[in-house]
Each structure stands twice: as C-alpha cells, then as structure tokens.
Amino acid sequence: xxxxxLVWTVTLAVTVAFFVYEFFAHVRxxxxxxIGEAARWSALYIGLALLFGVGIGVFSGWGYGGEYFxxxxxxxALSIDxxxxxxxxxxxxxxxxxxxxxxxxxxxxxxxxxxGAFIAVGATLIENLSWVFYVxxxxxxxxxxxxxxxxxxxxxxxxxxxxxxxxxxPVSDEYDGGRFVTRIDGRRFVTxxxxxxxxxxxxxxxxxxxSIPAIFGLTEQxxxxxxxxxxxxxGLRQLYFLIGGLLQxxxxxxxxxxxxxxxxxxKLVMHALHVNELPFxxxxxxxxWVPEVPIWFSLSFIGLVVAIxxxxxxxxxxxxxxxxxxxxxxxxPSLSRRG
Numbered sequence: 001x002x003x004x005x006l007v008w009t010v011t012l013a014v015t016v017a018f019f020v021y022e023f024f025a026h027v028r029x030x031x032x033x034x035i036g037e038a039a040r041w042s043a044l045y046i047g048l049a050l051l052f053g054v055g056i057g058v059f060s061g062w063g064y065g066g067e068y069f070x071x072x073x074x075x076x077a078l079s080i081d082x083x084x085x086x087x088x089x090x091x092x093x094x095x096x097x098x099x100x101x102x103x104x105x106x107x108x109x110x111x112x113x114x115x116g117a118f119i120a121v122g123a124t125l126i127e128n129l130s131w132v133f134y135v136x137x138x139x140x141x142x143x144x145x146x147x148x149x150x151x152x153x154x155x156x157x158x159x160x161x162x163x164x165x166x167x168x169x170p171v172s173d174e175y176d177g178g179r180f181v182t183r184i185d186g187r188r189f190v191t192x193x194x195x196x197x198x199x200x201x202x203x204x205x206x207x208x209x210x211s212i213p214a215i216f217g218l219t220e221q222x223x224x225x226x227x228x229x230x231x232x233x234x235g236l237r238q239l240y241f242l243i244g245g246l247l248q249x250x251x252x253x254x255x256x257x258x259x260x261x262x263x264x265x266x267k268l269v270m271h272a273l274h275v276n277e278l279p280f281x282x283x284x285x286x287x288x289w290v291p292e293v294p295i296w297f298s299l300s301f302i303g304l305v306v307a308i309x310x311x312x313x314x315x316x317x318x319x320x321x322x323x324x325x326x327x328x329x330x331x332x333p334s335l336s337r338r339g
Contacts, residue, residue, distance in 0.1 A: 001060050001064050001221045001223065001224070003221075003222075003223040007223075008223070011223075011226075011227065015112075015230050018234060019105075019108075019109055019112075022105060022237070023105060026041075026101065026237075027101050027102050027105045027237075030098040030099055030101070030102065030177075030178055031098055031101070032097040032098050032100075032101075032241070033101070033238060033241045035241075035242065037238070038238040038239070038241040038242035039238075039242055041235060041238040042235050042238045042239050042242050044235070045231070045234045045235025045238070046235065048231070048234070049072055049231035049232075049234070052068075052227065052231060053065055053068045053069050053072060056068050056224070063295060064219075064221060064224060066295040066296055066298075066299050067218055067219035067221065067224055067295050068219070068224045068227070068228055069299055070218045070219075070295060070298045070299040070302055071215040071218045071219055071224060071225065071228035071229075072228040072231055072232055073299070073302050073303060073306065074214055074215060074218065074260060074264070074302055075211060075214075075215060075228050075229055075232035076232045077253075077256070077257060077260065077302075077306050078207070078210060078211050078214065078232075078257060079232050079233065079236055079239075080239070080243075080250070080253065081253055081254065081257055082111075082203075082207050082236075083236065083239065083240050083243075084248075084250075084253075085203055086104065086107065086200060086203075086240065087240070089196060089199050089200055089203070090103070090196065093192050093193075093195060093196045093199075094192070095175075095192070095193065095196055096175060099175070099177075099178050099193060100240075100241075101237060101241075102178055102193075103193065103196050103197055103200065104236070104237045104240055105237055106197050106200075107197065107200035107201065107204065108233050108236055108237060110197075110200070110201045110204050111204040111207060111208070111233060112229070112230060112233055114204050114205060114208045115208050115211060115212060115229050116226065118208045118209075118211075118212040119212060119222060119225050119226055119229070120222075122136075122212050122213070122216050122225075123222040123225070126216065126220055130272070130275050130276075130277050131272065131276075131277060131278050133268050133269070133271050133272035133275070134268075134269065134272045134278075136213040136216060136217060136265075136268050137217070137265045137266070137267075137268030137269035137272060138265070138269070139209075139213050139265075140213050140214060140217065140261045140262070140264055140265030140268065141261075141262055141265040141266070141269075143209075143210055143261050143265075144258045144259070144261035144262035144265060145258070145262075147254055147255075147257055147258035147261060148254065148255055148258035148259075165195065165198060166195075169190045170187065170188070170189045170190065171189060171190050171191075171192070171195060172184060172189035172190065172191050172192070173192075174191075174192075175191055175192055175193060176191050178193065179191055179193070180193055180194040180197070181194065210261070211229065212225070213264075213268075214260075214261060214264050215228060215229065216268075217264035217265070217267050217268040217271075218264065218267075218295070218298055219295075249313055249314060249317040250309070250310065250313045250314075251313045251316055251317060252309045252310075252312050252313045252316070253309055253310075253313060255309065256305050256306060256308065256309025256310075257309075259305050260301075260302055260305055260306075263298075263301060263302075263305075264298075267293045267298065270290050270291065270292065270293065271292060271293075273286075273287045273290040274286060274287060274288065274290045274291075274292055
C-alpha cells in the first residue's frame with residue numbers, strides 16, 4: 001500500500017482538527033451529554049469510520065480494506081473494554097458528570113499520542129526484524145491469558161504511581177470546578193481532576209501494549225494501523241455516555257477479547273514461522289508449509305466473537321436476573337470483566 005507524504009499530512013491534519021473541534025464544540029463548556037446527543041455523534045463517527053474503510057477498499061484494494069475493517073473492529077472492541085476501566089476510575093475519584101467529558105477528551109488524546117509512538121516503534125521493528133512477530137505473538141498469548149483468567153482486583157487509582165504522585169504533589173480533597181490546580185490559603189494544590197487524568201494516562205500505556213501488537217497481527221500497513229486506531233478512538237467520549245449503563249452488562253466482553261487476542265497471537269506466530277529467519281528454527285529457512293490466515297477469515301472470526309460475547313452477555317443479564325447481576329457487579333466490579 002503506497003501512501004504519499006501528502007496523504008499522511010492531510011490525515012494527521014484532519015485528526016488534529018477533529019480533536020480541536022471536539023474540544024471547542026463539546027468539551028469546553030461543561031455539560032453532561034444527553035442520550036440523543038451521544039447517540040447521534042456516535043452514529044456519525046462510526047459511519048465515518050465505515051465510509052473510510054470503503055474508501056480504502058475502492059482506491060487501494062479490498063485486501064487492504066479487509067485489513068482496515070478487521071483492525072478497526074478489534075480496536076473498537078478493545079476501546080469499549082477500556083471504557084469500563086475509565087468508568088471505574090471516574091467512579092473511584094467521584095468525578096462530577098459535567099466534567100467527565102473533559103477528562104475523557106484528555107485521556108483519548110493521550111491514548112492517541114501514545115499509540116502513535118507505539119505504532120512508529122512497531123513499524124520500525126517489523127520492517128527491520130522479522131522475528132519480532134514471534135515476540136508480538138507470544139505477548140498477545142500472555143495478554144489473552146491474563147484477560148481471561150487474570151485478577152482484576154487491583155485499583156488503578158491506588159497504584160504505586162498514584163501513591164508516589166500523592167506523596168510528591170499536594171492534593172486537595174475537593175474539586176474546584178473543572179480546574180486541575182487550585183489555591184487553598186495561598187498554596188497551590190492539585191485537584192482530584194488532575195489525579196484522574198494522570199491515572200487514565202498511566203492506564204493508557206497498558207492499553208497501548210494490548211492494542212498495537214494486536215492490530216499489527218492483522219496488517220503490516222502503518223497507515224491502516226494508525227487510521228484504525230484514530231477512528232476507534234473518535235466518538236469514544238460519546239460512546240461512554242451512550243452505553244455507560246450497558247458496560248456493566250457486558251459480562252463476557254473480557255473473555256471475548258481474550259479469544260480475539262489469542263487468535264491474533266497464534267496468527268502472528270504462524271506468520272513468523274512462514275517468513276522465519278531465525279537460524280535456530282529450521283536452519284534459518286522459512287517454513288512455507290505453515291499456512292497464512294487470510295484476512296477474510298480474521299475479519300469473520302473477530303466479528304463473530306464480538307457478536308457472540310455481546311449477545312451472551314445481554315442474555316445473561318436480562319430480565320429478573322439483570323438487577324441481581326448488576327448489584328453483584330456494583331459491589332465487586334471485577335465480576336463484569338470475569339464473567
């Protein structure tokens with residue numbers, strides 16, 4: 001896929017313009033979006049993402065179009081899982097609803113910047129070191145295991161970094177509107193809003209470790225990796241308010257994502273064997289008999305897993321059992337990620 005510097009420049013400029021518009025049009029004035037507002041904007045951003053994928057298919061070939069859609073679907077599913085952690089952080093810090101948009105917006109920008117850096121590093125490694133596919137594949141298999149069976153009891157708001165921040169910076173007990181820094185008796189204090197943003201920023205680093213190897217397992221095209229990530233993050237703020245109540249009902253989302261990460265991990269290892277250059281594996285020769293997983297199969301598999309996880313989650317928490325399930329998850333939020 002040949003992407004000119006002009007196309008890259010335009011893409012980056014439009015992405016920056018989008019976030020600037022988002023800030024001035026929706027975030028600058030504190031308010032809690034209505035369901036209607038969140039639904040309209042979420043539908044718009046998802047529609048734009050799908051339209052962009054069609055454009056890639058028409059102008060660059062449907063092989064690349066399929067890679068984009070598989071990457072976008074995977075990143076969107078991972079982003080929804082990330083929203084659950086954001087919800088826990090917002091609840092732990094008791095962030096007022098009218099200021100949650102601001103925190104989300106900053107968190108999303110941090111996520112995009114971090115993913116951009118990870119994408120650049122990942123692309124360089126893949127271009128120069130073919131064995132990195134073994135590393136990415138193994139990493140995804142480990143992450144899949146942790147996603148499915150790992151403990152989710154740790155509180156990101158009380159981690160080592162946050163405890164260090166509280167020791168180094170004076171932190172106020174109360175919010176001061178949407179300010180990150182306030183004055184009390186002539187002294188400057190960091191508000192809980194700043195701690196919330198810092199926590200989300202730290203968590204974003206972990207999210208990037210999950211996200212970037214996963215999408216590089218579906219495409220080696222840096223442009224597709226970046227745009228799929230950008231579109232997955234666009235509209236995430238509105239989606240938070242749209243499905244905030246639904247997040248706790250997605251009790252099988254973690255298991256679904258674990259299956260997807262494991263699938264991509266196996267796919268990466270198979271690709272690494274197919275293009276092998278390691279001297280201690282088959283004498284440094286590629287194992288051409290190892291099949292490559294076609295992108296249509298990857299897209300179909302990911303879509304099916306997301307659909308099954310969603311439907312199964314909603315069926316489990318419907319009707320009379322829904323209130324009981326939600327009450328249990330309210331007492332122990334880890335239940336909604338463990339199923």
